[in-house]
Amino acid sequence: GEDVEQSLFLSVREGDSSVINCTYTDSSSTYLYWYKQEPGAGLQLLTYIFSNMDMKQDQRLTVLLNKKDKHLSLRIADTQTGDSAIYFCAETLYGNNRLAFGKGNQVVVIP
Amino acid sequence: EPEVTQTPSHQVTQMGQEVILRCVPISNHLYFYWYRQILGQKVEFLVSFYNNEISEKSEIFDDQFSVERPDGSNFTLKIRSTKLEDSAMYFCASSVGTLSSYTFGSGTRLTVV
Numbered sequence: 001g002e003d004v005e006q007s008l009f010l011s012v013r014e015g016d017s018s019v020i021n022c023t024y025t026d027s028s029s030t031y032l033y034w035y036k037q038e039p040g041a042g043l044q045l046l047t048y049i050f051s052n053m054d055m056k057q058d059q060r061l062t063v064l065l066n067k068k069d070k071h072l073s074l075r076i077a078d079t080q081t082g083d084s085a086i087y088f089c090a091e092t093l094y095g096n097n098r099l100a101f102g103k104g105n106q107v108v109v110i111p
Numbered sequence: 112e113p114e115v116t117q118t119p120s121h122q123v124t125q126m127g128q129e130v131i132l133r134c135v136p137i138s139n140h141l142y143f144y145w146y147r148q149i150l151g152q153k154v155e156f157l158v159s160f161y162n163n164e165i166s167e168k169s170e171i172f173d174d175q176f177s178v179e180r181p182d183g184s185n186f187t188l189k190i191r192s193t194k195l196e197d198s199a200m201y202f203c204a205s206s207v208g209t210l211s212s213y214t215f216g217s218g219t220r221l222t223v224v
Binding site: 004035044090098100101102 | 146153154159169
């Protein structure tokens with residue numbers, strides 16, 4: 001079954017890069033996602049990567065996928081105060097319509 | 112930008128009472144979902160709904176839970192007899208069809224006392 005693990009807290013200075021990591025256990029993942037949750041708001045899809053890709057870049061966001069180690073990371077370049085939020089990785093499995101989420105990683109950006 | 116709207120944002124209920132959580136999905140979306148997050152734990156899938164029936168449900172979604180699309184715009188989650196452990200943030204989501212187009216609502220925080 002799916003199990004997605006994340007570390008819990010990251011503090012970063014404005015302008016620096018932040019890297020958030022996630023590991024997953026099920027090798028039949030099809031898509032892997034990063035969601036952002038700001039206080040009082042819903043889960044906002046930031047980006048996703050198909051499981052046969054190694055990397056995806058979207059403006060300040062870079063997703064790296066190491067399928068051998070089942071490791072997913074999100075790098076945010078030039079972190080801004082508006083990036084302060086909880087970031088969740090999630091996966092879907094082949095033949096399955098549900099998202100399996102990690103516990104989330106809180107990112108605090110210090111001005 | 113279209114939004115998924117959930118009401119209420121916070122609900123307090125007594126143990127054993129029935130609650131109905133309401134959601135208005137995006138109008139051209141065909142798939143609807145409920146997820147929940149118990150404080151400090153992972154966001155967990157509850158149920159997906161398509162073409163007026165449940166398409167998939169998790170082991171959490173037992174006989175105490177039901178979903179309905181009563182009028183073509185609302186999508187509701189009913190918990191018949193709430194327990195303390197039902198206290199959580201409940202998220203509704205909808206999608207056109209592909210998982211990359213999920214849109215989540217802001218959530219309803221349910222507190223059972």
